[in-house]
Amino acid sequence: MKDLFSQFKILLSFWNILKSKDFPWENQIVRDLEKKLSDYLEIPHVLGVASGTDALILALKACDVKPGDEVIVPAISFVSTAGAVAWIGAKPVFIDIESASFNIDPQKVESAVTPKTKAIIAVHLNGRMADMEAIRQLADSKALMVVEDAAHAFGSKYKGGSIGYYGDLACLSFNPTKVFGGCGDGGAIITKNAELARKISLFRTYGSPRYQEFGINHPIIGTASHLSPFQAAILDTKLRSVQRVTEKTRQNYFLYSELLKRVGDLVLPSNPSEYFINGYRFPILSKKRDELRLLLKKQGFDARIQYNVPLPYFEAFQYLGHKKGDFPNAEKLANEVLCLPTNYRLAEEEVKEVIRIIKKCFAPAN
Numbered sequence: 001m002k003d004l005f006s007q008f009k010i011l012l013s014f015w016n017i018l019k020s021k022d023f024p025w026e027n028q029i030v031r032d033l034e035k036k037l038s039d040y041l042e043i044p045h046v047l048g049v050a051s052g053t054d055a056l057i058l059a060l061k062a063c064d065v066k067p068g069d070e071v072i073v074p075a076i077s078f079v080s081t082a083g084a085v086a087w088i089g090a091k092p093v094f095i096d097i098e099s100a101s102f103n104i105d106p107q108k109v110e111s112a113v114t115p116k117t118k119a120i121i122a123v124h125l126n127g128r129m130a131d132m133e134a135i136r137q138l139a140d141s142k143a144l145m146v147v148e149d150a151a152h153a154f155g156s157k158y159k160g161g162s163i164g165y166y167g168d169l170a171c172l173s174f175n176p177t178k179v180f181g182g183c184g185d186g187g188a189i190i191t192k193n194a195e196l197a198r199k200i201s202l203f204r205t206y207g208s209p210r211y212q213e214f215g216i217n218h219p220i221i222g223t224a225s226h227l228s229p230f231q232a233a234i235l236d237t238k239l240r241s242v243q244r245v246t247e248k249t250r251q252n253y254f255l256y257s258e259l260l261k262r263v264g265d266l267v268l269p270s271n272p273s274e275y276f277i278n279g280y281r282f283p284i285l286s287k288k289r290d291e292l293r294l295l296l297k298k299q300g301f302d303a304r305i306q307y308n309v310p311l312p313y314f315e316a317f318q319y320l321g322h323k324k325g326d327f328p329n330a331e332k333l334a335n336e337v338l339c340l341p342t343n344y345r346l347a348e349e350e351v352k353e354v355i356r357i358i359k360k361c362f363a364p365a366n
């Protein structure tokens with residue numbers, strides 16, 4: 001957003017928002033953004049909400065998940081994936097991740113299904129989509145709903161389908177750390193299903209379809225979860241450059257992929273051709289990850305451990321009774337992962353410097 005035209009456009013939008021008396025969900029800027037996102041992702045319904053966490057909660061509600069129901073979730077993710085399930089009184093049923101993709105293991109989903117299972121949440125960790133075909137097939141055979149936690153995966157694809165193509169609903173976060181992030185909280189729910197979209201539009205506006213009916217008749221109970229028009233104005237401007245940003249992020253990702261092959265004990269992410277990875281993070285596994293992280297930090301590079309504790313071991317999920325050893329792949333990831341920076345602002349030389357630092361760490365001492 002450095003160019004003058006973008007800054008001017010945002011200021012103009014802010015001025016129009018300040019003048020308007022619209023509610024957020026009726027605001028033209030929000031509606032325009034929803035339409036543009038729907039065109040970009042080629043999924044008919046996009047509904048802006050207050051955050052990625054709210055998107056998950058409302059998506060589960062739209063799937064009719066109720067207290068006492070079970071929802072299958074991967075053992076590694078940001079807390080909101082399982083937190084959303086618990087927040088509405090349902091039970092998160094954790095399963096281990098695949099060792100190659102770090103995503104939910106479709107082979108393990110089947111044995112976790114019980115008569116109480118209502119839905120599966122597939123997280124597209126680090127921008128690589130989960131094996132959505134396998135998950136969809138399994139969900140269909142068991143009459144389950146599929147929610148995609150696509151917070152990391154704006155712009156990613158699997159077998160040509162974007163987020164929201166295989167799942168019943170996909171949830172986006174627009175928080176500032178994301179590939180397509182704004183300047184605060186924000187999120188969206190994406191769906192091909194008009195009925196689910198209708199439900200969510202009620203849920204996010206106090207359970208009533210029209211402002212004229214507010215206070216007179218609310219057919220269901222809803223909440224207030226709106227994408228702020230200010231966020232929408234910023235995101236609208238960013239959408240114009242998101243393809244360029246993604247391309248640069250991917251270049252950084254693939255530079256690591258190419259130049260870190262066979263270095264030390266590093267395990268690199270695999271990149272099967274049916275996946276279009278947006279490059280959000282480049283996760284490596286190494287027994288030396290803490291040392292690597294420190295070395296990179298000293299040189300000003302922000303390599304992060306994401307995530308360093310599997311969700312089932314959080315204090316908040318102790319009531320589920322899991323113990324160390326239950327999720328070996330998630331534990332290995334938590335103990336060894338380091339996400340290298342891929343941000344589009346990093347120049348090729350900087351990425352090469354990160355690579356040099358890592359190689360030096362593994363070089364035999366003279």
Ligand SMILES: Cc1ncc(COP(=O)(O)O)c(C=O)c1O
Binds near residue numbers: 077149173185
């Ligand atoms: C995988 C994942 N899901 C959900 C969320 C929640 O998004 P938000 O911060 O917009 O509530 C995040 C945020 O970082 C995330 O990484």
